[in-house]
Amino acid sequence: MQTGIVGLPQVGKTTLFRILTRTKVDEKSARGATHVGVARVPEPRIDQLAELYHPKKVTYATVEYVDVAGLVSDRARNSAALAPLREVDALTHVLRVFDDPAVPHAAGSVDALRDAESLDLELMLSDLEQIERRLERLAKDLKKKKEPAIEHEQTMLLRCKEAIEAERPLRELEFTSEERKMLTGFMFLSLRPMLYVLNLGDNEVGELDTAVARHGLEKLSGRPQSAVVPVCGRIEAELSELDEAAGTELLAAYGLKQPGLHRLIQATYELLGLISFFTAGEPEVRAWTIRRGTTAVKAAGVIHTDIERNFIRAEVVRCEDLLAAGSWPAAREKGQVRLEGKEYVVQEGDVILFRHAG
Numbered sequence: 001m002q003t004g005i006v007g008l009p010q011v012g013k014t015t016l017f018r019i020l021t022r023t024k025v026d027e028k029s030a031r032g033a034t035h036v037g038v039a040r041v042p043e044p045r046i047d048q049l050a051e052l053y054h055p056k057k058v059t060y061a062t063v064e065y066v067d068v069a070g071l072v073s074d075r076a077r078n079s080a081a082l083a084p085l086r087e088v089d090a091l092t093h094v095l096r097v098f099d100d101p102a103v104p105h106a107a108g109s110v111d112a113l114r115d116a117e118s119l120d121l122e123l124m125l126s127d128l129e130q131i132e133r134r135l136e137r138l139a140k141d142l143k144k145k146k147e148p149a150i151e152h153e154q155t156m157l158l159r160c161k162e163a164i165e166a167e168r169p170l171r172e173l174e175f176t177s178e179e180r181k182m183l184t185g186f187m188f189l190s191l192r193p194m195l196y197v198l199n200l201g202d203n204e205v206g207e208l209d210t211a212v213a214r215h216g217l218e219k220l221s222g223r224p225q226s227a228v229v230p231v232c233g234r235i236e237a238e239l240s241e242l243d244e245a246a247g248t249e250l251l252a253a254y255g256l257k258q259p260g261l262h263r264l265i266q267a268t269y270e271l272l273g274l275i276s277f278f279t280a281g282e283p284e285v286r287a288w289t290i291r292r293g294t295t296a297v298k299a300a301g302v303i304h305t306d307i308e309r310n311f312i313r314a315e316v317v318r319c320e321d322l323l324a325a326g327s328w329p330a331a332r333e334k335g336q337v338r339l340e341g342k343e344y345v346v347q348e349g350d351v352i353l354f355r356h357a358g
């Protein structure tokens, strides 16, 4: 899973990237550069399972982030800058709210809604160009020969075009699974789920809950396939450089419940429809990422195709039950370990032991 971090120049994209991936990025070389890094999905249950099993290895789930150069209002330059985004599963748009005379604002003033809408428009225009080219092609083909598959595609693309002309990003439309298949080849940008990150000034750290309304962004929240998360980038950057004890102290001093990093990754997870399940044993305690609705046999395939192929059954226990029971046999004794077949739909927080042949 890869998420692209986008936004105007100097809004805090690289700062956010550093927090998420804990990568050291040199400030000077960082300006305008593209970075790729992996963020560990924070997961307290993995730490608790590790205390139970004392495994040789602990592996967290990860999300990959790509920090691209700042986008400007120059179409030609942007279409090149947008190219790497075609590969990502979701977008994170950093919106600058913090005010700092030392850091000039690319658009001249702070207005997060304007910035959000202008990038969305950019994504939509790029999609529209592609749609129009394809529609021309399809019209030519249809003149030669009427084919139902081509007509389907045409109907769908006309619906996409209409939405964009009404300034609705494609992510807000509903598609059938057949249409989704047709869509994959296009890699439309406005189809990507969108996480808007409000990068607040340090002075707003006590008022995260009301930040969305305060900055006039209600219009963005509650839309399909998108979410808004406020963070104080600079404070979070400070936090991420501290060890755990000092970090907890600083969080408390600011009155924060958890690091923004956790909220961001959780929001990304939800947006992408992802959940975690765990495997636990002495060799390794590990979190795995799957889409919500994945069956046991497909989840096995995430670990290894051999396990999927030779799947016999899954032994499943809720993570909190396993932790409370203290061991797998103890949980089994309490009747908390279930035997499930191939079609079982894996739930968030299941600990699974896959039985397989060979």
Ligand SMILES: Nc1nc2c(ncn2[C@@H]2O[C@H](COP(=O)(O)OP(=O)(O)OP(=O)(O)O)[C@@H](O)[C@H]2O)c(=O)[nH]1
Binding pocket: 007, 008, 009, 010, 011, 012, 013, 014, 015, 016, 030, 031, 032, 033, 068, 069, 070, 071, 098, 099, 100, 103, 199, 200, 201, 202, 232, 233, 234, 235
């Ligand atoms: N006051 C304040 N400054 C910040 C905050 N976040 C980032 N900055 C500053 O803004 C400047 C730009 O931050 P970056 O994270 O490099 O921004 P960017 O979006 O990656 O910039 P480009 O890659 O040049 O487009 C740096 O000098 C940061 O220290 C914040 O929350 N508050």
Ligand SMILES: [Mg+2]
Binding pocket: 013, 014, 015, 030, 031, 032, 033, 067, 068, 069, 070
């Ligand atoms: Mg940068």
